[in-house]
Amino acid sequence: MIFRRPHFTEYIMARLVTLGVFTGFVFSTLLYIFIPETDIAFSAIALLIAGFTIFIYAINRGARRMQNELRLINKYLENLEKTEKIDYKAHFFTQEFEDINQNLIKVLDSAKKREEIKQRYNAKLKLKNRQRADMISAIAHEFRNPIASIMGYAQTLEEDKEIPQALQEKFLNKIYNNGVKIEALLSRLVLWNKFESGEATLHPSQFDLYTLAQEVKTSLEEKYPQREIVLQGSSHMVEADRTLLEIVLKNLIENALKYSKDEVVVTMDKGHISVIDKGLGISSSDINKVTKKFYRSGTHSWDNSMGLGLSIVKRILELHGTELEIQSEEEKGSTFSFTL
Numbered sequence: 066m067i068f069r070r071p072h073f074t075e076y077i078m079a080r081l082v083t084l085g086v087f088t089g090f091v092f093s094t095l096l097y098i099f100i101p102e103t104d105i106a107f108s109a110i111a112l113l114i115a116g117f118t119i120f121i122y123a124i125n126r127g128a129r130r131m132q133n134e135l136r137l138i139n140k141y142l143e144n145l146e147k148t149e150k151i152d153y154k155a156h157f158f159t160q161e162f163e164d165i166n167q168n169l170i171k172v173l174d175s176a177k178k179r180e181e182i183k184q185r186y187n188a189k190l191k192l193k194n195r196q197r198a199d200m201i202s203a204i205a206h207e208f209r210n211p212i213a214s215i216m217g218y219a220q221t222l223e224e225d226k227e228i229p230q231a232l233q234e235k236f237l238n239k240i241y242n243n244g245v246k247i248e249a250l251l252s253r254l255v256l257w258n259k260f261e262s263g264e265a266t267l268h269p270s271q272f273d274l275y276t277l278a279q280e281v282k283t284s285l286e287e288k289y290p291q292r293e294i295v296l297q298g299s300s301h302m303v304e305a306d307r308t309l310l311e312i313v314l315k316n317l318i319e320n321a322l323k324y325s326k327d328e329v330v331v332t333m334d335k336g337h338i339s340v341i342d343k344g345l346g347i348s349s350s351d352i353n354k355v356t357k358k359f360y361r362s363g364t365h366s367w368d369n370s371m372g373l374g375l376s377i378v379k380r381i382l383e384l385h386g387t388e389l390e391i392q393s394e395e396e397k398g399s400t401f402s403f404t405l
Contacts, residue, residue: 077128078121085117138165207250211243253377256312260380267306267384274405275300275333277307281314282331289322298333303405309381310405314338316374317401325398339402347393355391 071079093110100106218236222228228236259265275298282294314331317340321329325344332339347355355375379389382403393399 072132074125074128074132078125081121081124085121089114089117138169204250204254208247211246214243215240253374257377260377265380265384268308269304269306271302271304272307273300274303274310274336274338277311278314278331278333278338281311281318285315285318285322292322293328294318294322295328295330296333297330301333301335303336305385305405306381309384313378313381313403314340316378320374321399321401336405337402338405339400341398341400343398346395346397346399347391348395352391352393 092113096109096113097106100109218240222233222236256265275296278296278298282296286292286294318329318331321340321342321344325342327343330339330341332341375389382389385405387403387405390402391399392402
């Protein structure tokens with residue numbers, strides 16, 4: 066025999082019928098004993114039974130209605146995680162059940178909001194993990210070549226002791242240059258980490274922006290001796306973070322040198338600076354993406370140094386209360402500009 070807990074209506078009816086039978090039997094016996102006329106006694110007993118029957122029927126209807134309301138509430142609870150639409154118009158027979166329903170609706174609304182927040186958080190977490198994986202891939206890609214070069218030149222110098230002095234100096238110079246490249250990559254990562262953690266702050270000072278541009282021009286011309294950088298403009302004093310603006314100018318001009326073959330023109334009209342190249346250009350679909358961190362487009366082998374260069378430029382300019390403007394056309398060139 067299988068035992069189970071009774072439903073609400075079953076429990077009420079079982080108790081009520083038991084009580085009714087016992088009470089009916091007692092009162093029927095008393096009526097039969099104290100009423101001498103048999104016909105009147107049986108009539109009274111019949112009325113008593115009819116009254117109990119009506120009473121039990123009324124209680125049964127009420128119990129069934131309450132059971133239905135309990136089932137509706139239980140349905141909410143069973144599908145708490147799956148419920149997408151809440152029946153706000155559900156009507157309950159008693160005020161207590163109506164109060165329970167309203168409180169349950171609040172719980173469901175709160176649960177749905179928490180679930181939405183959880184989903185958004187999970188989406189952000191997945192994006193962060195994907196970006197972290199992209200960053201690790203980009204770092205591995207960027208560091209592999211200079212490290213391989215250093216190891217190759219060092220191994221050659223180690224194994225061949227009779228290499229001519231001039232060739233030795235050339236190899237050592239290659240090792241040094243690749244070491245400088247690795248140091249620059251690490252510096253860029255450290256700077257970006259400061260932006261991400263909110264630790265980057267401005268250290269403003271007054272300086273001549275044109276003089277800073279000349280210094281950057283000279284430095285890059287030494288690095289790219291076969292390329293020409295044309296600087297147009299005049300002296301203009303600004304109050305800004307000189308170190309960070311040097312990074313901005315260097316990144317923009319070096320990008321122009323990497324992705325073009327003709328001269329790169331830097332114009333300065335008071336506080337408006339533009340870096341113009343006649344290179345590969347950027348597609349309209351990529352213009353809004355190139356300043357995003359870790360972005361690396363396959364178009365024309367566009368490579369933004371781990372996808373951080375222009376993103377760092379954008380963040381530095383935001384700290385100075387301005388923004389990077391990009392105008393570009395494929396196969397015709399690009400113009401990167403900002404205003405201080």
